[in-house]
Amino acid sequence: MDGSLTINFTKRLKIFFTWSIISAVIVVAFKISKFDIFSLITGFSHSISLIREMFPPNFSRFDKILLVTFETIAIGFWGTVFGILLSLPLGLLSANNISQGLPYLVSKGLINFFRAVPDIMFALIFVTAFGLGPIPGILALSLATVGLLGKFYAEAIESIDKKPVEALESTGSHKLGIIRHAIMPQVFPLFMGYNFYLLDHNIRIAMVLGLVGAGGLGVELFTQMRSFNYQKVSAILIVVILIITLIDRASAKMSKNIIDGNFMSKQNKFINLMLIGIIILVSLISFFFIPFNLSEIFNGIPRILEFLRDLFPPKISEIERYLYLIIETVSMGITGTILAIILSIPLGILAARNITHYRVINIFSRETSNFFRAMPELMFALLFVAAVGLGPFAGVLAIALHTTGFLGKFYCESIENIDKKPLEAIDSTGAKYIQKIRHAVLPQIIPLFNSYNLYLLDRNIRASTVMGVVGAGGIGFELIMSMRVFDYQRALTIILLILITILIIDKISSWLRKKIT
Amino acid sequence: MISLQNITKKFKGDTVLDNICLKIQQGESIAIIGPSGSGKTTLIRTINGFVIPDNGSISIDGKEIKYSDKKNLRQMRKRIGMIYQLFNLVERTSVLENVLAGSLGRYDNGVGLVLSTIGLFSKEEKEKAMELLRFVDIEHKASERVDRLSGGEKQRVAIARALMQNPDILLADEPIANLDPKTSQKIIDLLLKINEEKGITLLCVLHHIDTVKDNFNRVIALKKGKIIFDGKISLLNKTELLSLYEIEESEEFEWMAA
Numbered sequence: 150m151d152g153s154l155t156i157n158f159t160k161r162l163k164i165f166f167t168w169s170i171i172s173a174v175i176v177v178a179f180k181i182s183k184f185d186i187f188s189l190i191t192g193f194s195h196s197i198s199l200i201r202e203m204f205p206p207n208f209s210r211f212d213k214i215l216l217v218t219f220e221t222i223a224i225g226f227w228g229t230v231f232g233i234l235l236s237l238p239l240g241l242l243s244a245n246n247i248s249q250g251l252p253y254l255v256s257k258g259l260i261n262f263f264r265a266v267p268d269i270m271f272a273l274i275f276v277t278a279f280g281l282g283p284i285p286g287i288l289a290l291s292l293a294t295v296g297l298l299g300k301f302y303a304e305a306i307e308s309i310d311k312k313p314v315e316a317l318e319s320t321g322s323h324k325l326g327i328i329r330h331a332i333m334p335q336v337f338p339l340f341m342g343y344n345f346y347l348l349d350h351n352i353r354i355a356m357v358l359g360l361v362g363a364g365g366l367g368v369e370l371f372t373q374m375r376s377f378n379y380q381k382v383s384a385i386l387i388v389v390i391l392i393i394t395l396i397d398r399a400s401a402k403m404s405k406n407i408i409d410g411n412f413m414s415k416q417n418k419f420i421n422l423m424l425i426g427i428i429i430l431v432s433l434i435s436f437f438f439i440p441f442n443l444s445e446i447f448n449g450i451p452r453i454l455e456f457l458r459d460l461f462p463p464k465i466s467e468i469e470r471y472l473y474l475i476i477e478t479v480s481m482g483i484t485g486t487i488l489a490i491i492l493s494i495p496l497g498i499l500a501a502r503n504i505t506h507y508r509v510i511n512i513f514s515r516e517t518s519n520f521f522r523a524m525p526e527l528m529f530a531l532l533f534v535a536a537v538g539l540g541p542f543a544g545v546l547a548i549a550l551h552t553t554g555f556l557g558k559f560y561c562e563s564i565e566n567i568d569k570k571p572l573e574a575i576d577s578t579g580a581k582y583i584q585k586i587r588h589a590v591l592p593q594i595i596p597l598f599n600s601y602n603l604y605l606l607d608r609n610i611r612a613s614t615v616m617g618v619v620g621a622g623g624i625g626f627e628l629i630m631s632m633r634v635f636d637y638q639r640a641l642t643i644i645l646l647i648l649i650t651i652l653i654i655d656k657i658s659s660w661l662r663k664k665i666t
Numbered sequence: 667m668i669s670l671q672n673i674t675k676k677f678k679g680d681t682v683l684d685n686i687c688l689k690i691q692q693g694e695s696i697a698i699i700g701p702s703g704s705g706k707t708t709l710i711r712t713i714n715g716f717v718i719p720d721n722g723s724i725s726i727d728g729k730e731i732k733y734s735d736k737k738n739l740r741q742m743r744k745r746i747g748m749i750y751q752l753f754n755l756v757e758r759t760s761v762l763e764n765v766l767a768g769s770l771g772r773y774d775n776g777v778g779l780v781l782s783t784i785g786l787f788s789k790e791e792k793e794k795a796m797e798l799l800r801f802v803d804i805e806h807k808a809s810e811r812v813d814r815l816s817g818g819e820k821q822r823v824a825i826a827r828a829l830m831q832n833p834d835i836l837l838a839d840e841p842i843a844n845l846d847p848k849t850s851q852k853i854i855d856l857l858l859k860i861n862e863e864k865g866i867t868l869l870c871v872l873h874h875i876d877t878v879k880d881n882f883n884r885v886i887a888l889k890k891g892k893i894i895f896d897g898k899i900s901l902l903n904k905t906e907l908l909s910l911y912e913i914e915e916s917e918e919f920e921w922m923a924a
Contacts, residue, residue, distance in 0.1 A: 574754035574824070577714055578831050579744035579771030587783045588767045592759045 178483035181476060182541040182622070192537040192546065199536040203383035210381070213369065214388055221365035222392075223435030224286040225352030226428060231287065232294020232351070233344055239295060240302025241328065247306065260303070264296030265651050268354050269527070269615040269625075270644065272363040273632055278453040283364030284446065290351050290358070297350070301343045305336045341412075342404045348428070349400040356389055357527040360619055361629070367527075374531055386528065393523040399424050460641040471624065471643060475650050478623035481541050482610030485548025490602055492553045493518075497560025504564060504572075504590060515561065522554025526612055530621035541622025548609050548616070555605060563597045564590060599665050607658040614647045667691055668713065668835065668867070672722035675708055675891075682708045683719065684891035692834065695861040695868040697878040697899075700888035700910065706871040709888065710837045713869070714746045715739045726835075744771035747828030747866075749838040749857075753820040755812045761823050762808045765795040768830025798826040802856060818849035825856060829864075836860065838870040842877065850877060858882070875907065 179185070208214070242248045242256035271292050275285030313331040322330070359367020366385060373381040403421055406412040412421055499505050500514035529547035537543050567590060575589040617625025624643060631639040668690040675683040682705045690696065698706045711717040713724060718733045725731065726745070732738045747768070755764050766787045773782040781787070787795075799805040802822040807815065812823060821841060828836060838857060842850035854870075858881045861868040872878055878885055878899060885902055887895035887910055895906050 568757070570750065570752055570754035571756040573716065574748065574750065574827070575756075575767055575770065577716070577743055577746065577748040578768050578827075579740040579742075579774075580767075581740070581770075581774050581779065583783050584770045584773070584779070587785065588763075588770060589756055592756045592763075596758065 175483065175487055178480035178487075181480035182484040182545045184484050184488075184542060184545050188537070188542055192533075192542065196533070196536040199379065199532065202379040203386075205380065206384040206387055207378070207380035208384045211384075214366075214385060217359075217366045217369045218388055218392065219431065219435040220283055221355045221359075221367075222352055222428070223432050224283050224290065224358065224363075224365050225348065225355040226432035227436075228287045228290025228355065229294055229344070229348045229351045231291035232298055232347065235291060235295045236298035236302055239299045241306065243299060244303040244306035246309075246311075247324075247328070247332070256299070257303075260296060260299035262296075263292050264300060265648050265655075266293075266296070266644075267611055267615045267647070267651075268293035269358070269361060269618055270628070270647070272358045273361045273618070273629065274456070275453075276362045277632055278456050279445065279449040281362040281364075281368075284449075286355060286358040286363035286365060289363060290354060293354070294347055294351060298343060298347055302336075302340060305339045305343075306332060309335045338407050338410070342407045345400050345404050345407070349396050352396055353393055353525055356393070357525045360527055360531070370528065370531070374535065379535075382532075386524075389525075389528065390520065390523050393525075394519065397519075397523065456637065459635075459637040462638060463642040463645060464636075464638040465642055467639070468642070471627065471646055474624040474627060475646055477541055478613045478616075478625075479610055479650065479654070481544045481548065481613040481616065481623055482606065485545045485613070486552060486602065486606045486609050488545065488549035489552035489556050489605070492549065493556035493560050496553065496557040497564060498586065500557060500561040501564035503567070503569070504586065514557070518554045518557030518561070520554070521550050522558065524551065524554075526551035527615070527619055530616050531619045534620045539620040539622075541616075544613055544616035544621035544623060547621060548612060551612075552605050552609060556601060559601045560594070560598065563594045563601075567593045596665065600662055603658050603662050603665075607654055610654050611651055614650070667728075668724070668726050670712070670722065670724050673709075673712055673719045673724065674721040675705075675712065675717060675719050682891050683712070686722070686891070686893060688886070688893070688896075690867060690869070692867055693861070693865045694884055695858060695882050696870065696884045696886060697882040698869060698871045698886045698888065699873070699875055699878060702873075704888040705891040706888055707839050710839060710869050710871055713835070713837060714743050714748060740771065740774070744831060745833055746835045746837060747831050747833035749821070749824055749828055749836065749841045751840040751843045753817075753824045755820055755824060755827075757813045758811060760809050761799065761804065761812055761815070762792070762795055764812055764823055765798060765826045765830050766791060768827040769795075771831060795826070795830060798829050799823075801829070802826045817845050818853065821845065821849075821853050822856070825853075825860070829860065833866060835867045835869070838868070840871050840873060843873060854879065875910075 239256045239260055242252045243260055245253065248256075268289055271289035272285055275288045279285045279288070309332060313335070314327055317327045317331045355365050355367075357367050359365040359369070360371050362368065366389060370382060370385045370389075373379075373385065403412070403424065406414075406417050406421060411417055496514050496518055499510050500518065502511050505511060505514075526547045529550055530544055533543035533546045537546070571593070572585060572589040575585050580588065613623050613625075615623075615625045617623045617627065618629050620626060624647060628640060628643045628647070631637070631643065668688075670686055670688040673683050673686040673688075674681070682703075684705075686709065698709065700706050708717050712719050713726075715731060715733055723730050726742060731742055756767065763785075769787065769791050770782055773779050796805060796808060799808055802825050804819055804822045804826070807819065812820060815823065836857070841857065842853050845853060854877060857868055857870060858879070860866055862881075870882070880899060882899060884897065885895065885899045886893055887902070887906070889910060894910070895902055
């Protein structure tokens with residue numbers, strides 16, 4: 150009987166070692182990112198006093214805020230449009246079922262490269278080449294869009310039904326004809342869904358590109374922050390949150406309609422077309438606010454070539470310091486993710502309607518995570534730098550809060566989608582609420598949670614590479630400093646280190662994800 | 667003793683249970699039969715409070731179930747084990763863990779609550795769980811994950827979980843509807859054995875009359891929420907049986923015509 154009760158020794162040893170390694174990594178990460186209870190408590194009181202200084206919000210320059218808001222939406226929109234135009238050919242060429250050989254390898258490599266580079270880094274480079282303003286923002290977003298959208302497109306094409314393609318091939322159709330008549334009809338709804346997702350995503354990013362001078366609300370926010378006009382800062386933040394929330398809801402609705410195939414149905418048609426109309430109208434109007442000077446762009450091209458030349462050879466004199474900063478960056482991502490997990494579990498449980506039966510608590514928890522998700526982490530970082538000072542601690546807090554918004558929502562959704570049958574069975578044994586959660590809910594959702602957590606860990610380590618742009622710790626600070634003093638060879642070293650780190654983390658996390666499923 | 671008095675339940679205007687009165691003695695084995703939609707499942711679910719009747723009251727050993735009092739309801743549920751058509755096991759966890767979950771009701775305060783919530787159970791509970799797994803003849807799969815078991819094996823695990831509660835009453839809601847005939851026979855035999863050896867009251871909802879054996883000492887037939895027969899199976903005569911099935915057939919006919 151004992152044989153079936155106890156798991157065998159080697160399995161136990163394996164579990165023990167895995168957990169020891171995980172806890173060791175977490176402890177070291179917390180140490181390096183300077184996170185401890187004491188700084189948390191003082192940080193909390195400093196944040197409270199900062200929030201107090203932010204009230205009441207000062208809307209006296211509302212016209213100015215409105216103008217930069219227009220500019221931000223325009224950057225997001227045009228970045229998405231150019232990104233889509235670039236992604237279409239690259240996505241087609243990098244789908245392994247319709248493309249092979251050199252074009253396949255080149256386009257796939259380009260897409261992977263664009264995905265690995267953080268968007269803020271593109272903006273930083275383009276600001277150096279084209280000067281301050283919205284143009285570098287649009288360019289940066291276009292390239293970052295290709296990294297995401299190109300991959301989405303290629304995956305959609307790779308998973309199509311081959312039968313219609315074969316049928317058209319048998320008619321002797323030209324390759325373009327096959328793409329147009331057999332492939333596009335299958336992937337079009339998916340593509341549209343991705344495009345809306347990217348538009349939403351890019352408008353969020355456009356909000357923070359200004360922190361490196363690439364136009365939009367971020368510029369204004371950074372300026373007010375530096376002159377300690379916290380009441381104006383809060384006015385801008387309110388606008389940011391409102392717009393992001395609105396766009397988030399609208400895009401969620403539209404992509405649901407597209408997936409359900411009733412985007413153009415009678416009751417949705419009017420609203421959806423109106424929403425698209427509004428976005429296009431705003432972007433067209435805002436086009437006039439953007440100094441879209443063709444000569445400026447042409448002047449920028451030689452400058453970017455010059456910049457690329459100046460990058461070489463990379464300077465490796467301070468590599469040890471950079472390596473330490475890379476470790477600090479990774480630690481920030483880990484610490485922020487762990488904190489977010491701790492915060493999100495109760496938030497997700499309280500927001501889930503099937504296990505918490507108080508509407509008010511559900512709504513409150515849901516809106517809390519919506520708020521955290523709507524606030525870009527670089528803005529959180531900016532605020533925390535003001536509250537707790539420069540350094541990785543501010544970055545960790547920013548990552549933790551923003552991630553809580555994501556995880557809270559993911560957790561809530563996966564709890565709401567659990568199989569109710571075991572829950573009822575445990576209920577019928579006379580178990581208490583907490584026992585029901587432990588024995589009927591947790592076993593169902595833990596595997597899902599783990600894959601979300603890994604996904605966000607990966608994402609957060611990327612995010613922490615750019616936290617330094619606002620002084621919130623990590624390698625990003627060195628990057629922006631070397632760009633500012635035109636030491637591009639040092640910048641290249643840092644960029645390469647960041648890219649290598651991101652690639653390694655990407656490999657580790659996809660390996661782990663395969664392991665747990 | 668379970669006593670149901672004037673139980674009525676309506677779902678969206680349809681009367682599912684119509685003024686049901688019933689007395690059940692400790693240790694009885696009862697098969698509840700009837701066509702689809704006759705209220706069989708609803709009837710047994712009122713006994714452990716998964717369905718709250720609109721009218722009437724249910725008492726167990728003279729104590730009335732107070733549906734609005736959560737603590738009272740939990741105390742009642744501890745004494746009532748339930749077995750389901752789709753087994754309702756917690757997938758991804760082991761057979762033993764599923765059976766141990768049946769003991770949760772005993773640990774509802776203090777250290778026991780904390781330990782059971784963490785997932786630690788005492789040695790005695792584990793031994794008891796193993797003993798029950800031996801009783802239902804699935805001991806060799808104790809450390810297996812439940813999603814790897816067959817339907818019949820899953821139902822055995824679910825029965826062991828219900829027995830883990832030390833119940834006085836066992837409710838079985840179509841326990842064999844998703845099993846093949848041979849396995850069904852074994853599960854019914856197992857339930858009757860539990861009733862005989864442990865003296866646990868058995869209320870078993872079954873869809874077809876041919877799965878009801880002589881060993882059930884009472885058969886209750888429901889039709890449109892009313893009890894149309896209550897007694898020994900040998901007393902259930904052909905006309906009553908035919909009327910039960912005739913109505914079902916004519917209902918099917920009406921449905922097809924509509």
